[in-house]
Amino acid sequence: MADARIDTPRYLGRLVRGLRGAVTLRLRPRQRPAPRPAPEPPAAGDLDAAEQAALEQLGAADGYATRWPVRREVARSLAGRRLVVIASDYVLLTKAGHRALTGDAGVRD
DSSP states (O other): OGGGOTTSHHHHHHHHHHHHHHHHOOSSOOOOOOOOOOOOOOOGGGSOHHHHHHHHHHHHTTTEESOOOOOHHHHHHHHHTTSEEEOSSOEEEOHHHHHHHHTOTTOOO
């Protein structure tokens, strides 16, 4: 009757082993989300004045800068649109950003 007690190590070991098997059981297989289509780069007319000025500033620096004094909202908006790539120590103008800057938004690689 000692084995039937709940506080014994054998009972707790069997309980943990049983729970480990239950946790790994999946009822449905995982499905990957459908890939999203790449967004079209916005035309120069779709950018507000601050975004346009920030792109022009980066374009004047040959598309690469280690310091880019723009507001955080502007930088995040441009990065979200994939017009710039922001790393911890530099900023790059992407091809889409260059096209938006020059007005060639309809041309794709």
